[in-house]
Each structure stands twice: as structure tokens, then as C-alpha cells.
Amino acid sequence: MRWSRYFWYTSKEEPAEAQSPSHRLLLKGGFIKQVSAGIYEFTPPGLRVLRKIENIVRKEMDRSGAQEVLLSVLNPAELWKETGRWELYGRELFTLKDRNGRDYCLGPTHEEEITDLVRSYVNSYRQLPLILYQIQVKFRDEKRPRFGLIRAREFIMKDAYSFDTDEFSAMLSYETVKFAYERIFKKLRLKTLMAQASVGAIGGISSHEFVVLTDYGEARVAYCEGCGYCANAEIVSLKKPQEEQEEEKLLQEVHTPGTDTIEKLASYLGVPARKIIKAVLHIVNESKPVMFLIRGDRAVDENKVEAVLGTENFRLAEDKEVYELLKTTKGFIGPFNLPPSVEVYWDNSTYGIKNAVIAFNKPDYHYINANPGRDFKQEKFVDVCQVEEKDPCPQCGAPLKVSRGLEVGHIFLLGTRYSEPMKAFYKDAQGQEKPIIMGCYGIGISRCVSAVVEQYHDEKGIKWPTTVAPFELDIICVNPSDQEQKEVSEKLYMLAQEHGIETIYDDRDESPGFKFADADLCGFPYRLVVGKKVKEGKVELQNRHTGERIDLDIDRAVEEAKKLIEEDKK
RNA sequence: CGGGGUGUGGCUCAGGUGGCAGAGCGUCGGCUUCGGGAGCCGAAGGUCAGGGGUUCAAGUCCCCUCACCCCGACCA
Known part of the structure; x- marks a missing residue:
């Protein structure tokens, strides 16, 4: 081309x-x-x-x-109704009607x-x-x-x-x-x-x-x-951790004004986030309140929540709902004195925690040194914790990568x-x-x-693997107004095509820098540069992946490129 | 769907406090140049996203709508 x-x-x-x-x-x-x-x-x-x-x-x-x-591509609604997905697929389905008002989707x-x-x-x-x-x-x-x-x-x-x-x-x-x-x-x-x-x-x-x-x-x-x-x-899945070994200290109510996030609370009290138990209130099916308690340094994974609840129809409770149910505000929610409608789940991460910080639905106050068993009961344990780097592998226990x-x-x-x-x-x-x-x-x-x-690029552009490159070889004529360079380029282009190499011949009347920059950007794995070295009977073969440049005799250049390209495609 | 942001020439953008619509790149014509996005001269190119409002006067201020981008929850 x-x-x-x-x-x-x-x-x-x-x-x-x-x-x-x-x-x-x-x-x-x-x-x-x-x-x-x-x-x-x-x-x-x-x-x-x-x-x-x-x-x-x-x-x-x-x-x-x-x-x-x-x-x-254009699918009648009837088939989708047979499986129920006409409704289930939801708004992600592109739908349309024909002239007779019949339903279709793309x-x-x-x-x-x-x-x-x-x-x-x-x-x-x-x-x-x-x-x-x-x-x-x-x-x-x-x-x-x-x-x-x-x-x-x-x-x-x-x-x-x-x-x-x-x-x-x-x-x-x-x-x-x-x-x-x-x-x-x-x-x-x-x-x-x-x-x-x-x-x-x-x-x-x-x-x-x-x-x-x-x-x-x-x-x-x-x-x-x-x-x-x-x-x-x-x-x-994340299992319950080992029980912490620590002497249980005296439960205390502490004034913690304005600590509505874990970060603020941790720095206010000078405790690590992992010693805090945080409560997250969800509303399921627009009616049922469900509270999840999880360690302060961990995040709730909504996919796991979906698995626990058996529905995707849930959301975080709004401030108003939190106040109506618990008479408190976000940041001070806790599993104490709850109305019977609220279902409580403890994430595995909270198992065996000692001397924890926990809220009890009194704005601007937390308990410190709260201990499970003594100060609160944990009944239903679930796994809703988002996996993070270094969590134990469920198969062998080694630290995971994420x-x-x-x-x-x-x-x-x-x-x-x-x-x-x-x-x-x-x-x-x-x-x-x-x-x-x-x-x-x-x-x-x-x-x-x-x-x-995403996997093959650098700051200059794409580096296509030879198997998917738009062209395997780019022939650049540095100066098309130089007769000799022009002739050699034309000859190499013909030869490359005869060898079955997918070739683009950059014969544009542009400056050399322009053509080099495009070659880097467009990512051809190999580039044959026909420049002033033709006088010595040489052209340069460049490799986009390695940056390697070698001078080749003009009559050997195409064969050499062919060999490298075939090698890449194996 | 929730939150944030941006819409001005083909592209990337500039246009305090309202007062003649701008630059660079690209394009077109000409000259020069040729191993890393060249240089000089000249030209064309605009519904300032759309609609409404305020004003003698709106790209600029106000309201509405639309489009696109980014962050979160979902799919290959």
C-alpha cells in the first residue's frame, strides 16, 4: 500500500x-x-x-x-420473552419498534x-x-x-x-x-x-x-x-481471622465530635482503623434495613452483598432513613438498641477483634474497648469484605496479589x-x-x-505484535526527491509484496521526522529506512519492539525482514 | 443511575470587570528544504452546542435542554 x-x-x-x-x-x-x-x-x-x-x-x-x-442483529421480542430476558435484561437492551408496532431489540x-x-x-x-x-x-x-x-x-x-x-x-x-x-x-x-x-x-x-x-x-x-x-x-472468599490475643480493657463511652469518617475517628482517637468496627446500613427492596458490620480498614464488596441478600435490589440508606430508624447520623451507626426490623450481619473480618472502637447510635459518641461476647453479641457471620492485596489465598493461604x-x-x-x-x-x-x-x-x-x-505501547506510540499489526513492514523513503532513494524504495516495495509481506510504503512528500514519528505512532513492527546510505548500497532495518537498527545490503534487506517477520508469527 | 467537568474554525486551545471572533497545528496556492512531527510568503475556513431571557449591546450574565469526558456501581 x-x-x-x-x-x-x-x-x-x-x-x-x-x-x-x-x-x-x-x-x-x-x-x-x-x-x-x-x-x-x-x-x-x-x-x-x-x-x-x-x-x-x-x-x-x-x-x-x-x-x-x-x-x-435485529431480534424480535418474542424470543426474548420466552426466556424472560425481555424484562430481565433491563435498560441495557436497545429496543425499537417496526412500522407495525412490533417490538425488537438489537x-x-x-x-x-x-x-x-x-x-x-x-x-x-x-x-x-x-x-x-x-x-x-x-x-x-x-x-x-x-x-x-x-x-x-x-x-x-x-x-x-x-x-x-x-x-x-x-x-x-x-x-x-x-x-x-x-x-x-x-x-x-x-x-x-x-x-x-x-x-x-x-x-x-x-x-x-x-x-x-x-x-x-x-x-x-x-x-x-x-x-x-x-x-x-x-x-x-475471606474466612474469619485468628482471634486477637489481648487483655480486655474497660468499656468506655467517649465523646468523639464530628468523627463521621473512619479516617477522622482513627486520627481523633489515635487508634489504627483496623481496631474500629464500622457499620453500613443498606435498604433492601426499598423496605428492609440490613446492617453490615465490618472492620474499619476494609471495604464492603457489593457483589458479595448481592450474594448474601440474594437480590441486586439494594442501596445504601440515606441520611433521612438512618435518622428515622436509628435516631443518629452516618458515622455513629452501631448494632445497639436496634428496632427489630433491622437485620444485622457481621463480616468475618470482625471476628475475634479485641478492645474495638464501635458506635452505638448516639451522635458524636463512640465506645472504646468494646469486646465481642462481653459488650455485644455477634450472631450471623457473613463474607462481604472486598478482597485486597496480601489477603490469604483461599486455596493455600499465601498472600494474594490483586x-x-x-x-x-x-x-x-x-x-x-x-x-x-x-x-x-x-x-x-x-x-x-x-x-x-x-x-x-x-x-x-x-x-x-x-x-x-494497552499491553504494547510506549511514549511514542503503539508497538503492534507482528501477528496483529496493520502492516508488517513500513518502507520509508527519507527523501523522495532524491532519484536514487526513490528508485531503491520503489524496488524494495515491489520485492516486499512479491515476498508476501504486508507492506506500507511511506511515499508521502513529508519531512523525514514526520514519517518517523508516524511510524512510531502507528506501531509497525519493522521499518526499512531508505536514506543517504543507499550510496553505499545499504538500507536500515529497524525493530519497533527492541529499537534495534541494522544496516543491510539493499538486495538482502527484504529477505532479512521476511525472515524476522516469519519468526515472529510462529 | 449518583457525583464532578467541558462545549469557540477540521484538530488543540486562548478570549478579566458585557463593546469589531483570535492563535498554533492542519488545509489550499507559491518558494525553499530533506535522517526525528522543517522554514518563509499568501489565502480560505465560525449558527461561539441548541433554545429562551436580561441589556443600547451577550462567546462573556441568568434559566432550560442537549452532547461529550472523568470518578463510582454493572457487561466482552
């Missing part, structure tokens, strides 16, 4: 709206263009990257025995459609197992799209679905896709962790996430370098969540009708574009 004729425009200015490196560099490098919040267009080079990722995914899925289909995921497709053809155990997949656009009306392609409202996803006769067979399908995913991310050069995950809104039995460690992910992953345990932080991560893949063993309500049944060898056991498996293709940039 000759850059002078190519639809590719980079920017010298930093895009004002972008924060994360991938968002910033993809915009600045002219790979994507924003249309609206969470909606992006791909330019020719951006699309080249996307297609390469798609093709890697496609190849590995095919290799695992999955078969590609293409489902509809598919955010395709369990309903694929189940409908399969049930219309499959009715015997002889037709199973089966894995189908597609690579297609998805729509989700996200509450907060952000970081460019990382969380978009319109995005490209590879979604696969498995259909089996029984759980054992389903588990095999699950493992098959899991292995395919490992190969895919390896080929994309993405360093991922595979984390145990909660099944969430899609529903199901078992689930793993493939997570890229970056600062701009929204998942928190806890992992253990000792035993290899790795899980989404929201499902890591990182922000970006979820690029997710696999679920669904069971009969969709086949049962949609009556996707098969007949077994005995003629018995049974629901198909399903699994579903996603990879965020467009998100992977960002994930790669």
Missing part, C-alpha cells in the same frame, strides 16, 4: 477526550473515529487490525471443531437466537454435541461507555454456544473452547490470566474469565503466585437456563425427551484491539 494514496490520517495533537493509552493512541494514530459515546468507526488500518484478530479467532475456533454461523448477546436456530433442527442425541459461533456486532446500552473500544455500546464480539446431551459432555465442550481460547490469546500475544468468575446475569453453573492485566480494566482479579489460584475478586484487569474473554457453562424455557429438547437413545445442556463463550474482538495496545 502506498501511503500517499491510503485513507489513513494521523494527528499531531493529543486527542482531548481520551484517557487510557489505547483510546488515546488508537485515535491519534487514526485507527478509529468516534461517532458518539461508545460508538466508533474503523478506518482502513483499524479494520486491518480488527480483521487480523477476527481471523486468528476464526482459525482457532474452526480448529476446535466449532462451526461459524451468522445470526440476525442483539446484546445471542443465546435466544442460537437456541431458536438449534431447536428447529436438532431433535436427536445423534446430532450432538455441537458448537456454533459467530463474529458479529453487538449492542448494549451501557450505563457508562468508556476508554474507547474497551467499553463500547456497539462492539464486535465472537460468541460461541455449545449444545450437549449431558453435563459431562458439556464439560468437555467447555474445556475444548477453553483450550481454543488459550491458543487465541497466545497468538494475539496477550498475556492473560484465567480467573474463576461469578455467573452473573447470563446465568449458569460454571464460569471463567480471561483477563488482561492493565490499569484500565474494570475487573479486579486476585491471584496467588504460590498455588496458581486466580479468581475475580468478587468471588474470593490487580485491575480487562476482561477479554468469558466462558460459561449454562446448563438448561435457555434450553428449558425455550423447549430446546432432544430425544436420547431411550426415546426420552431431555433439555439440551448449553454453554456460551465470548471474546470481545474489538476490545482485544485495545487490550493489545
Whole structure:
């Protein structure tokens, strides 16, 4: 491709709206263009990257025995009503009506459609197992799209679905896709962790996430370098700690004016936050008050709260509600003299604490030296504590590491969540009708574009791995008005194409610095610089990843580049 | 959905106390230059997000709406 004729425009200015490196560099490098919040267009080079990722995914899925289909984007409401998700999916579903007033949605995921497709053809155990997949656009009306392609409202996803006769067979399908995913991310050069995950809104039995460690992910992953345990932080269980060994001191009521936060209270009393018991009041289903008590230095994990309460319909109590129920204000809530409507849970972190600071619903006062058993009762213990670095690994007890991560893949063993309500049944060898056991498996293709940039960039720009680079080789003619340089560049460009190297030839009439800067920004793994050294019969081959530069004889240059590129792609 | 912020040329931004709409980059024409986003000369380019209000006069002050970005809770 000759850059002078190519639809590719980079920017010298930093895009004002972008924060994360991938968002910033993809915009600045002219790979994507924003249309609206969470909606992006791909330019020719951006699309080249996307297609390469798609093709890697496609190849590995095919290799695992999955078969590609293409489902509809515009989905009639009827199917979604069969599974109840027309209502359950909520406001994240983009919905619309046709001219006759019939309801549709733009598919955010395709369990309903694929189940409908399969049930219309499959009715015997002889037709199973089966894995189908597609690579297609998805729509989700996200509450907060952000970081460019990382969380978009319109995005490209590879979604696969498995259909089996029984759980054992389903588990095999699950493992098959899991292995395919490992190969895919390896080929994309993405360093991922595979984390145990909660099944969430899609529903199901078992689930793993493939997570890229970056600062701009929204998942928190806890992992253990000792035993290899790795899980989404929201499902890591924290047990009761050892009982503290301390002599119980005399309970005292202390005046603590204005200490409405743990920080203020800790510094006012001169005690560490871990010696404070904090109380958090939630309102469940807009009616029931529930109090959680947790150690002062720890945070409540709302996902765990959801698991304890069995509903996502809860929120923190407002000041007014706190006053009506407990006649106190935030910061002075405690588990004493409560109205019977208030349910109390103690987080495991509060177990065995000695001489603690705790509030008792009297504004501006706390108890000090409060001790469980003697001064208050702890009945129901639960685990609602947000996992943090150095917490013990639930498997081996070694200190955990915690990182922000970006979820690029997710696999679920669904069971009969969709086949049962949609009556996707098969007949077994005995003629018995049974629901198909399903699994579903996603990879965020467009998100992977960002994930790669997050892992491969420096202050100058992107450093594409050769397997996904828009072009493998950039030929720069330093001075196109120099006849000799021009001729050599043209010759090398032709030769590179003959060798099957994906080449962009920067023949633009721009200054050398301009072209070098673009090459760094756009991240081609290899760069052939045709400059004044042609007089000595040499050109320079540069490696974007290592920064290495070597002078090569003109006739050897392309072969040499080819060798390195092939090596990278292995 | 809660909290914070920003909307001025294609892009990045400046425009105290109301008084002729600006710069740099980019674009177009010309000259010069060529190993790290070159230099000089000239030109085009604006519904100041939209609507309403105050005023002799609004980019600037007030009200409403919209869009986008950031922080939190949720998805690949």
C-alpha cells in the first residue's frame, strides 16, 4: 500500500477526550473515529487490525471443531420473552419498534437466537454435541461507555454456544473452547490470566474469565503466585481471622465530635482503623434495613452483598432513613438498641477483634474497648469484605496479589437456563425427551484491539505484535526527491509484496521526522529506512519492539525482514 | 443511575470587570528544504452546542435542554 494514496490520517495533537493509552493512541494514530459515546468507526488500518484478530479467532475456533454461523442483529421480542430476558435484561437492551408496532431489540448477546436456530433442527442425541459461533456486532446500552473500544455500546464480539446431551459432555465442550481460547490469546500475544468468575446475569453453573492485566480494566482479579489460584475478586472468599490475643480493657463511652469518617475517628482517637468496627446500613427492596458490620480498614464488596441478600435490589440508606430508624447520623451507626426490623450481619473480618472502637447510635459518641461476647453479641457471620492485596489465598493461604484487569474473554457453562424455557429438547437413545445442556463463550474482538495496545505501547506510540499489526513492514523513503532513494524504495516495495509481506510504503512528500514519528505512532513492527546510505548500497532495518537498527545490503534487506517477520508469527 | 467537568474554525486551545471572533497545528496556492512531527510568503475556513431571557449591546450574565469526558456501581 502506498501511503500517499491510503485513507489513513494521523494527528499531531493529543486527542482531548481520551484517557487510557489505547483510546488515546488508537485515535491519534487514526485507527478509529468516534461517532458518539461508545460508538466508533474503523478506518482502513483499524479494520486491518480488527480483521487480523477476527481471523486468528476464526482459525482457532474452526480448529476446535466449532462451526461459524451468522445470526440476525435485529431480534424480535418474542424470543426474548420466552426466556424472560425481555424484562430481565433491563435498560441495557436497545429496543425499537417496526412500522407495525412490533417490538425488537438489537442483539446484546445471542443465546435466544442460537437456541431458536438449534431447536428447529436438532431433535436427536445423534446430532450432538455441537458448537456454533459467530463474529458479529453487538449492542448494549451501557450505563457508562468508556476508554474507547474497551467499553463500547456497539462492539464486535465472537460468541460461541455449545449444545450437549449431558453435563459431562458439556464439560468437555467447555474445556475444548477453553483450550481454543488459550491458543487465541497466545497468538494475539496477550498475556492473560484465567480467573474463576461469578455467573452473573447470563446465568449458569460454571464460569471463567480471561483477563488482561492493565490499569484500565474494570475487573479486579486476585491471584496467588504460590498455588496458581486466580479468581475475580468478587468471588474470593475471606474466612474469619485468628482471634486477637489481648487483655480486655474497660468499656468506655467517649465523646468523639464530628468523627463521621473512619479516617477522622482513627486520627481523633489515635487508634489504627483496623481496631474500629464500622457499620453500613443498606435498604433492601426499598423496605428492609440490613446492617453490615465490618472492620474499619476494609471495604464492603457489593457483589458479595448481592450474594448474601440474594437480590441486586439494594442501596445504601440515606441520611433521612438512618435518622428515622436509628435516631443518629452516618458515622455513629452501631448494632445497639436496634428496632427489630433491622437485620444485622457481621463480616468475618470482625471476628475475634479485641478492645474495638464501635458506635452505638448516639451522635458524636463512640465506645472504646468494646469486646465481642462481653459488650455485644455477634450472631450471623457473613463474607462481604472486598478482597485486597496480601489477603490469604483461599486455596493455600499465601498472600494474594490483586490487580485491575480487562476482561477479554468469558466462558460459561449454562446448563438448561435457555434450553428449558425455550423447549430446546432432544430425544436420547431411550426415546426420552431431555433439555439440551448449553454453554456460551465470548471474546470481545474489538476490545482485544485495545487490550493489545494497552499491553504494547510506549511514549511514542503503539508497538503492534507482528501477528496483529496493520502492516508488517513500513518502507520509508527519507527523501523522495532524491532519484536514487526513490528508485531503491520503489524496488524494495515491489520485492516486499512479491515476498508476501504486508507492506506500507511511506511515499508521502513529508519531512523525514514526520514519517518517523508516524511510524512510531502507528506501531509497525519493522521499518526499512531508505536514506543517504543507499550510496553505499545499504538500507536500515529497524525493530519497533527492541529499537534495534541494522544496516543491510539493499538486495538482502527484504529477505532479512521476511525472515524476522516469519519468526515472529510462529 | 449518583457525583464532578467541558462545549469557540477540521484538530488543540486562548478570549478579566458585557463593546469589531483570535492563535498554533492542519488545509489550499507559491518558494525553499530533506535522517526525528522543517522554514518563509499568501489565502480560505465560525449558527461561539441548541433554545429562551436580561441589556443600547451577550462567546462573556441568568434559566432550560442537549452532547461529550472523568470518578463510582454493572457487561466482552
